[in-house]
Amino acid sequence: MDWKEALLQSKLWLLLLTCLILSVFIISLSTGVLPISLKDIVATLLGNGTPQQELVLYQLRLPRMMIALLIGAGLALSGAILQGLSRNSLADPGILGINAGAGLAVVCSIFLFGQSKGSILSSTFFLPVFAFVGALIIALLIYSFSWKNGIDPGRLLLMGLGFNALCGALLIIFQLKMDPKDFQQATIWLTGSIWGAQWPYVWALLPWILLLIPISFLKARSMNLLQFSETVPHVLGLKVESERRFLLILSAALAGACVAVGGGIAFIGLLAPHLARRLCGANYFSILPVSALIGALLLLLADMIGKNLLAPADIPVGIVISVIGAPYLIYMLLTRKGVGLKS
Numbered sequence: 001m002d003w004k005e006a007l008l009q010s011k012l013w014l015l016l017l018t019c020l021i022l023s024v025f026i027i028s029l030s031t032g033v034l035p036i037s038l039k040d041i042v043a044t045l046l047g048n049g050t051p052q053q054e055l056v057l058y059q060l061r062l063p064r065m066m067i068a069l070l071i072g073a074g075l076a077l078s079g080a081i082l083q084g085l086s087r088n089s090l091a092d093p094g095i096l097g098i099n100a101g102a103g104l105a106v107v108c109s110i111f112l113f114g115q116s117k118g119s120i121l122s123s124t125f126f127l128p129v130f131a132f133v134g135a136l137i138i139a140l141l142i143y144s145f146s147w148k149n150g151i152d153p154g155r156l157l158l159m160g161l162g163f164n165a166l167c168g169a170l171l172i173i174f175q176l177k178m179d180p181k182d183f184q185q186a187t188i189w190l191t192g193s194i195w196g197a198q199w200p201y202v203w204a205l206l207p208w209i210l211l212l213i214p215i216s217f218l219k220a221r222s223m224n225l226l227q228f229s230e231t232v233p234h235v236l237g238l239k240v241e242s243e244r245r246f247l248l249i250l251s252a253a254l255a256g257a258c259v260a261v262g263g264g265i266a267f268i269g270l271l272a273p274h275l276a277r278r279l280c281g282a283n284y285f286s287i288l289p290v291s292a293l294i295g296a297l298l299l300l301l302a303d304m305i306g307k308n309l310l311a312p313a314d315i316p317v318g319i320v321i322s323v324i325g326a327p328y329l330i331y332m333l334l335t336r337k338g339v340g341l342k343s
Helices: 005-009 012-031 038-045 051-086 099-114 124-147 155-178 178-190 198-219 220-226 231-235 240-263 268-280 283-307 316-334
Strands: none
Touching: 005 283, 012 178, 012 283, 012 316, 038 051, 038 220, 038 283, 051 124, 051 155, 051 198, 051 220, 051 268, 051 283, 099 124, 099 155, 099 220, 124 155, 198 220, 198 240, 198 283, 220 231, 220 240, 220 283, 231 240, 231 283, 231 316, 268 316, 283 316
8 A cells, every 4th residue: 555545544533633623723812811812813814803912823823823733743752663663563762761761861961051032042943953962862872672582572661661761760860960941941841831832942853753754654664574573574674673763763753853842741641643554554654643633632731722722821731741641551551462562
């Protein structure tokens, strides 16, 4: 099956998810501490709104929602790649420690450089770089320690759990040594609060996502082949280990860029690919685009709930996702049969 056939097969889900994203986007745009009607939204977008409406829409809501869409799609793709790589539906950049590695790198950089004006971190474009480096180091460590005459998916998952715990412990140590102001900011960020709901953060994240999503889609064939036993991909000409290394780096890059802006948002990389697999089967030509849309929808929805449920106070989006994701993870574990991607 190629891209054209896969997209035709899953076109109804793609269309439905796109419509749902548009619907949630419009609802989220109109709700909040200052509700704005659909008529006023259209008037503001056409340049006929009040200064207050322009401020709320252009400076507060639109950048925040764009960031939610980008992070949701990026984390979902990162999770889909890890699940395909490890052949385990419980793999997720949060569970494997890649998010924690990215978070540790960002917290270390805050600890070392601070966020004062003139610091290297005062530029939004450096945060994704630090996060990517942290995620990449942890991903390569997981890969290296999992290697024993090849990579066993089960060992890869267990190593990831170990490094996740290690990064969590180091995060606590660095936080305890921080300046109280930086400590508070890092703590809020680590719960999964969208770091900066401003346009510069959108422009910092957008190039990463626009570059990495097409590369992920181009790797769908390799990921389909990796689902077979070890000999089949070799016979079909796939360089298995080099392809695994590349996919791991790709997943780390996606997760690192998203964590830099969105903080420690867990479960998106677990939920979205799992739901996509249930909707359109085990073909990665379909799983990848459907996962990206489901991830974007879930995070946009969680952001809307977080900003409205206890308004004017904001609930970090990571907490909303955890409230949804944790019961689903328990359900998956209770209904899981055997290993692999069947569950």
